[in-house]
Amino acid sequence: MTTGFSPKISGFSARGFVTDNIATTNSETHNKDHDFKPASKTINASIELTRNAKYIVSKLPATPLALKSLSDPNGLIDGNTSYGLLISNESIYTWNYNSVDGVPNTVQLPVIPSNNGFPPIALLVLPSAGSVEPGVISINSHTGHVRFYENISNASSIGLLKQHKGIDYLIKLYDKEFITFAEAIEPAGIIFTTSTGRLILLSFRDAAGKPHITTSEISGRKTSFFSSYLHPSKQIISIKAGPTVAQGERIVATITTGGNFQIWACARDGQSREIYQHEILDLLINHIKELYPAAQYGLEVLDFALLKDVKDADVFLVLTSFQTSDNESVYVLFTIKKEQEVLLIHSVYRLNTISEPYGERKPSLHVPSPGTTAFIVFENTVVLVEAIVKLEKQISNHRRKWEDIISFRSDISIIASSNDSETTIPAINLIAPKVGILRIESLNHVEEIDEQQTVSPVVKSHIEQAVFYGELVHQQEETNPIEFGLPENFNIEQSEIENDVLEVAEEILLSKSSYLPPRLSGLESHLELRKEKLEKLVEYASINFHNKIRNEVKISLIFTLEKITSALNLFKIITAYESNAKVVSIFDQTVKEFFSNNPELLLSGLDKLEIFLSKFLERLSKAKGLEDASAEIVKAAYSSILEVEKQYRYGLFNLSLDDISKDLPWFVHGQTYIYIDDIFQNYTNKYRDGQFSNQKSISSEITIGLAEILFYQLQQRILWYNSTSPKTREITDIINNDKAFYNAKSGIWTKTLVLFNAKTEALAISETYEDLKSLVEISDEDRENASSNDEELDRINLRFDHYFNKFGYPFAETLYNYYIHTSKYQALFFGFKQYNSYLQRFFAENDHGKISWIEDILNGDFSKASKVLLSVSNKNDESQSNRQLQLSIAKLSAIASIDESSIDHESQDILQDIQEELDLSEAQDAIWEQIKEFIRSDSDPLAQVDSIVKDLLNPIYKSSSIFKNSFERALSRLLSYKSLSINEIIDIFTLLNSSKTSTKLNGYYALKVLHLSNLSYLEKCINETLIWKRVILSDDWVRIFNNEENKSDEYIKELNEQTVLYQTLLNFFRDELYILNNDYSISLPDIKKLILPISQPDNLLEKYKFLSSTEVNELLEEIQTENQEILEIFTLTSEFDQWIKALIGTANENSGVKKVIINYNDLSIQN
Structure with missing residues (x-):
């Protein structure tokens, strides 16, 4: 192995990976490798799927039909040629992905010979001299058959091109050996690896640039002659091309799963050689094993990338992972600097946005020029991470880098990815079957990155993208392929999620969001747009953060939707009354107390909507002749709040009444409920006499709406103040006043509904808000009126049964108190015998001894009756005659209880006590006799x-x-x-x-x-x-x-x-x-x-x-x-x-x- 670099190719050759665009003196390589310009980009024709301050995701228009129709194809996308490939076991499809056509011109090439039922390995190569279209090389991975299509358009017209010399070639493979991976490294050719660990260079052009296929073995097999098995750790999993250093020669770096890092000088003439080798796995493990002990047993290399934009240094980035459980993996990026023969770890970064183990396809790593962002492409997810662009100072491993994640729908998979070489900002292109070509452009510029840079709010960014770009997961008509929800295992603080959700909501409410237009054609359109976006935000939060944010935050979020909804309806009703000078005058007068003009209120002032409405309603409640307008304005502004509460608070989020907001609900601000009650009274008094034949149904509808608004307002006020702790004297007074107001008014509201022929609604509202007194009074009146109609009486008794079963004892207690208050004793004792246990409990828990003894006697419990009567008689508020009557009955009951048992000492004691009380009563009579004549x-x-x-x-x-x-x-x-x-x-x-x-x-x-x-x-x-x-x-x-x-x-x-x-x-x-x-x-x-x-x-x-x-x-x-x-x-x-x-x-x-x-x-x- 050669360890030193020659002066010609020292380091990574002329500063290694840095000088990828070095010019050569050879006209052939210069022409083919550096003068080729792919078709111009069609950014303006693309569809923007989402964007934030850090990146843009768009879909390119050119989508070949094969991309929609092929089942489970392989793919390749080449940033150097702007062409893409789709590969099946029968055909290869290629097209210019920058085409402006929705269905681009697509060349279909046959797979000959067949690749044993599997798609072949196919690559795009740069155009030959005089051509603007790339060529295609197809390799049968099992037979070694190679077919070279020098120009895709000509290939389509020529057909198999067997008559052309050099088009077909056969690579010699060992028994059971097959090709595993290939990468174009022009001008040297194509380098590929085999299942036995061999590294082979295939050159497809001669020195003159003419098609001519030759192969040379760069590295021999790593298996024995008796076995074709190669340990996975020895398998090369990534090949990256470095600079071109001479005619037909290029530097190439490879790495295996087990961390064997090698640098090769690959020459077209077959004189390739290894110039550097280092086993880096132990270096990586030793660096992180104290923090991540599990790395010692399973760290694997997934991919690497050369950081060509780091000046005056040879630096590369290595993507690794190890599993901590069956369902969790840790992904770690190592930035490694090569200094002479030594590899130094410059920094280590763990990905925070993903921890799910990868699937069949290993993730790939891309660092496109100018190198500020690293893209890690998973099967349907792309992670973006800040990359190193300079090494002037040591970067702390503990500094949190910018990181974000782009997820796609679960039915979408990424089959190919590559750098986009034509943009001036970091960008990659992806092939996603059924969708098309997706481009991700990073806006993370070099000058923005420094050690003090704050981390972008990832959660807020995803929320905004979902609200302004995305369709929700549960909607079948979804077209956006991006899944805007954060991954389930994304480690993020609850407070950050809550703050970001509420911040987005506030920005939409107050028109501060950069995604909102400042104005539309009208205020109503702008309110409608903001309402729509807040609805999406609420639904997004329900789907993605249902168990990650507190209930009080959910309620606060709903409050913002209520405000925009209320404001929209208020604007509509005021517009409808724009011809009423009095209404408009009161509205404008109130607006001017808080804002300079009406648009300011509706665009940026809705955080003060509750204060404005309270003042506005106060003035309306005192205005003469505005009964109809005032009632309709209240109904418009507040009924929509009830609808939002029902749909989202109690529906979507499934919250209960026990879930209380942090702050007092905005719609019960101040004395708003008092003004609404005044408006209710003014309106109903106007139409109470029934002289409104044309207005009858409208009046009933408005009256029903106002009544329910009042019930809900008082309910929410009382619930919220009751939940506060500690309760100050002021809060206690508020609770008592609200309860007194409710108790005094609730019956009036329901009885008014009955007068307006809305008895059914009155009962429904009373049942919803548990106004048991109204349920009792309305239903008992119905029962008395139906006494001569057996069928109607049965129906009403079923209604009583429903209330007994739903509300239980509280309803029974309310009913019994009503009967006592109205002296309906027969109904009390004989009306609902099937619920007699409630009556017994009622008498046991309440001081109604004056009548409860009747129930005891009816039940034959004479002993209890005597005790109750004795107790009642001892109360000083009784009249003397009543007391004597009570004691007399008590004595008879006590005697009866003694008669019914053989020996009952307790009853005898009671009888003695009663007699003593009778004696005391006689003493009082004796006084009366003495003084009566005076x-x-x-x-x-x-x-x-x-x-x-x-x-x-x-x-x-x-x-x-x-x-x-x-x-x-x-x-x-x-x-x-x-x-x-x-x-x-x-x-x-x-x-x-x-x-x-x-x-x-x-x-x-x-x-x-x-x-x-x-x-x-x-x-x-x-x-x-x-x-x-x-x-x-x-x-x-x-x-x-x-x-x-x-x-x-x-x-x-x-x-x-x-x-x-x-x-x-x-x-x-x-x-x-x-x-x-x-x-x-x-x-x-x-x-x-x-x-x-x-x-x-x-x-x-x-x-x-x-x-x-x-x-x-x-x-x-x-x-x-x-x-x-x-x-x-x-x-x-x-x-x-x-x-x-x-x-x-x-x-x-x-x-x-x-x-x-x-x-x-x-x-x-x-x-």
Whole structure:
């Protein structure tokens, strides 16, 4: 092997790959190799399929019929001749792909002899002297037969051309050897490889340029004589021609899958030789194995390209890959510089846009002049990557290069590719069967590339191309062969996708996109165009980014489509009213608040559309005589929003109501819904009376539209504000106000629809927005109206069944509340027995005990009925008569529940509780009996209370404030026939003037009420002290003690037994009120304990809950006054406490029941 280069061909020969256009002194080579100019390009006739800032993809017009009709052909496209080849097992088709004809002149050449049922290897060669058309060489890969058509037009007319010397030739092949690959390297000829690893040069012209075929072996076979198998790593997979260095001699570089890189000097005279060889696979692996360990076990070379435009350096690019899994491959580009005999890796770059393993065809690498872009061509994908054009400084391996990907539809395959040598920018041409010739031109210019260059937004570029050039995948009428979606395995950040999608949307909305014309013939056309493009954008995002962007981004995207749609419809309706000066004036006036003119709003101001509409509708809602115009404007601007929401938000993206936008929906801005409601009311009031025979259907349609707009607006506002966190006071107020507005208005909207003969629509809207109250009211009215029509009633009952099944308990709850509110108890209990479980739950979860006991009794659950009635009766807002009725029924139910079981302690306890409540009720009746004769006949409640207080309040307390107030409060409720609380009953009994009511038992009644009560322990203690003190103060102790002297014992005994205190004690012992009940037992009155100061004043609030903290001090003073009154009695007799103990003993003796044992030291009852 020769390792050094001769001075004539040092390096890659005259700076290697760089000097591809070196002139030679030989006239023949100069004429054929460098003077040939292919037909002029037809760029202007091509169809632009897409473009962005970095590249253009176009389809050339010339498409031969064979390209459409052949099944699975091979192909070749040659940038040096501007001709293409299609190769089948029977024919070779060639044509000028730069022809302006849609169906170009196509030459068909026969394949003779047959290539064993396979297409032959065919190549285009430069025209011979005096010709402008290239020649064709066909090689039978299995027999070695070669046929040379020197000129394709003449070949077509001459036929087989067997009479021409040198046209046919036979390459000698070994047994089972076949030709695998061929490449034209004129002027030296054609170089090809075989399955045994041989490298053979075929020359097809002599030194004079005449057809003459000879072959010479450059490299021998790599297999043994006993086997034709060549290991794939040793197979040459790419041959690239370098510069022409002498007459009939050219530098050629080859590389194998295993990385054997060789440079050859190939001579037409057969004197070819190897001038450089290096195994580069280990060099490549060692460079990346730490980052990519999998490369050690499967790195393979796919292709390479000579970087001819790098000045003063021999540089080439190597494309490699290795698999990381069955479904993923890593593609790596190595930039390698040759310095003398050493290969140095200059930079390494991993492709980011593709990771799918390649198919049957290995990807090919092209770096067309001026070398700024590398094109990697896969079977139906082309990756474009920034290429190195200068080596002045080291380029960081970590710098992200510009990269993009062009994908074609899955039914399209690329069968051939080549550099386009006629353009001044990097370009390649592709052959795609069924489609035609595609040209990709890179706009990545040399002067633009530096280390600081920012990466082009790939996602945004693809989105824009899809929107402005592409047809969507699911549309059958698709004609654009490009698939604009990003590959599934394209590694890109979610935020980048989201930002780019929204940026494209905003640019279209505000007319900022460079793909949009600044103006069209009219504003409506421009709005239509932008609407169409935004629709494409939304659909593209759904197909390509459905699971890659957040739902809130999808909603934001839909909002932009809604704005353009609303603006378009608004423009149309305003145009329709252009003869209405008032409408136009309001519109222009509102526009001028935000913009200089109307076009500015519709072209670049739609980001402020919500603010504009809110102000516009506010003015319309207040304008007189514009009811029709205002309603139609609202419907035009907002009904389209609902349509977009239905079609795209809930249809295409399949979002739910729980999916909330980041920002408040634009169409519910400010108080827009209030203005729309005003317009709704103005419009419906105008036509409510039905005097609109000609307008009837129109009015109904508009009313329906406005109602649904209002429902949706309120729904979206409430949902959005409810989703916010944290909820400030302001947001909470907004939610409450919106809900109050909705609750107040929704029924009006639906009932208005019914008035406008749109009951069906009213029900549909109510069902959609779950306005259950309207569903109930409309349907129940229908049910009542259909009571005499069995068929209609069955239909309405089916409607109820549908609502029960769809909405479940919430509907049932709404229905039951409606029946209770309207007192339709029969319908409540007997209307829908099949859903009785809902009714039971309703009563269990809601405070409707006043009627729920009926359901319990109907179900035979007497125990539950008694409990419910007992609970209801304990509520102070009940009237006394109702309470007594409830307790009476409760008692009967409790008795019935006891009868139906042998031993039911719970029912017996309930019965006892009911009886106690009846006793308390009787206590209230006892109060009524005492005061009824003092009630004034007039109906003034305050005057009645004042009169009774004046007549019956114990004189001791008339100067008090708190005690007097509590007495007045209790009397007020009593006179209103309300049930009194325990505290209120005790207050009245103990504050009444016994001398006026002619009863001495009020203290006893108070103690009995306390004994039966279930008050808290603290309340009972406070009340017990209060009762005993007030009992003591009810007697005239001055009269009693002044009459003691010189009186008989019998008289004194009789006087004592007439006191309120004695009568209270006597009945206390008779009713055994000292026995523990409800965890409390009443003590005997120990006068010294009764007048002790209160240690914790706030405890008084247990009884006097209506007092403020400042009033507690006032109450303490009144209690102290009460205590002082008792202490005054001791001035009459110092042994007053002993005298009370004597009364206690006498009452105990005279009670007529089993006497108790009393410890008179502390007045405790021992047994």
